[in-house]
Amino acid sequence: MAPNPYLLAADNPEALLSLLRQDPSLASVQDEHGYSLVHAAASYNHLDLLRALIREFKVPVDIKDEDGETALFVVETVEAARVLVEELGLDATIQNDEGQTAAEKIEAEADWPAVAEYLRGPDGGSSANNGTPNGTASNGTGLPPVPEGLQVTMGTIDEAEVNGQQPDPEFRRRIEELAAREDFQTPEGQAELRKLVEEAIGGGVFGEDRNVRPRQE
Template sequence: MASLPTPTIDLLLNLIDTRPNSILTSLAQHPQLASASDAHGYSLVHAAVSYNQLEVLRELIRKYHVNVNIVDEDGETPLFAAESAEVARCLVEELGAAAGTRNAEGKTAEEKFLEEEGEAHEVYLYLKSVRTGGQAASAAAVETEGVHPPPPLPNGVKVEVSTMAEDAAGDAPDPEIRRRIEELAARDDFQTEEGQRQLRDLVSEVVTGIGSEEADRSVRRRVE
C-alpha cells in the first residue's frame, strides 16, 4: 500500500477548527509541521489560540517545543489571536507567553484589543490585569455588578480600615465635601477621564488635608 502524502501546513490550519484530533495524529507522524507557518507567517499555535483549541496548543508548546511567542508577518504573537480570557490565561500563566510583545505597528496585544474591541473585551481586561497586578480584574468584576470602583488614591497615600471607639471617631463628614462629591457624581461626564481626574483630586484633598485652609477647619489624621 502506498504511503499517504505528507500533509501541508495549509491543510492542517484548515482542519484545526473542526478536527483537532486529526492535527494531533498528523503531528505525531510529521512533527516538523508543528513549527511550520503559512505564507503569511500564520502558525498552528496562532490557529490553536484563535479557535480555543487548548489541547492542541499545549501539545505544540510542551511536546513539540514550538516557540510560544512565534510571530506572523505582522509581528504578532499567538496572544494577539486570543478570542477568550481562558486561552490568553493559558498562554501567559501556563505556557509562559510574553504579554508585552509589540507587533509591527508598535502595539501590545492589550493595546490592540482595546483599540479594536473596546475596554469591555475579556481578553483586554485579562491582559490589563496582568499588567496592573490584578487590579483591573477586580475592577472589572465590580463593574459587571453595576457598581463603579473608586478611583486610585494619589501616590504615597494609603487608607487603613480598622474599628474605632465611638468617641474617637472625630467629627461627622464635612457637609461641604459630601455636597461636592454628590455634585460631581451627578455630572454627565463623571465617568470620563476628566470627571475621574476631578474625583481623584477631591479624594486627595480630603485624605491629605490639602483643602483644610480653604474649608476653614482642621483635618485630624489618626496616628497609629
C-alpha cells in the same frame, strides 16, 4: 491529498495531533503571512492542541506572524489568553510592528473586551511571566509553576503570623530537584510536583508545630 493542518487546527484538533505525531516537522509550519498552528490553536480556543504544540512539539510560544504578532494577538477568550500567559510563559508585553501590545490592539478593535481587561490586569499585564521557557512560568519564587488542577492564591503576610519560621529547606531542595529533571513536564513529573504542593498546603513547609490562628479582618 495530504490534509491541510490549518483546517484541522480549526475543525479537528485531535486529527491534527495525530498528524503531527506522524510528522512532527509540521508543528512549526507558517503560511505566507507567518500565521502558525500556535496562532490557529489559540484563536479557535483548542487549548489541549495549544499546550501540545508548545510542550510536546517544542514550537516557540512567542512565534510571530508577518506583523510581529504572537498568538496572544488573536485570542478570543480569556481562557486561551490565560493558558498562553500563565501556563506557557508568553510575554504579554511583546509589541507588534506597530508598537502595540496584544492588550492595546484587542482593546482598540473592541471585539473581545474581556480579553483586553484580563491582559490589562495583574495576571496578564506587565507582572505576567516574561518569556520564560516553555511551560515554566516565572512566579518570583524560584520554584516551578503549580501543576494543573491546583489553584494557589498569592498574598503578603506579616512575619509575626508565622512566628518567624521559614519554609523547610528540605522541601525547597526536593521541589527544585524535581524541576530540574528531564521528565518534569511529563504526567509522571507533574504528578510528583502535585504531591509535593499538596504536602505543602497540608502543612509540610512550615512543620506541624507552627502556631496557626485565624486572620483578623
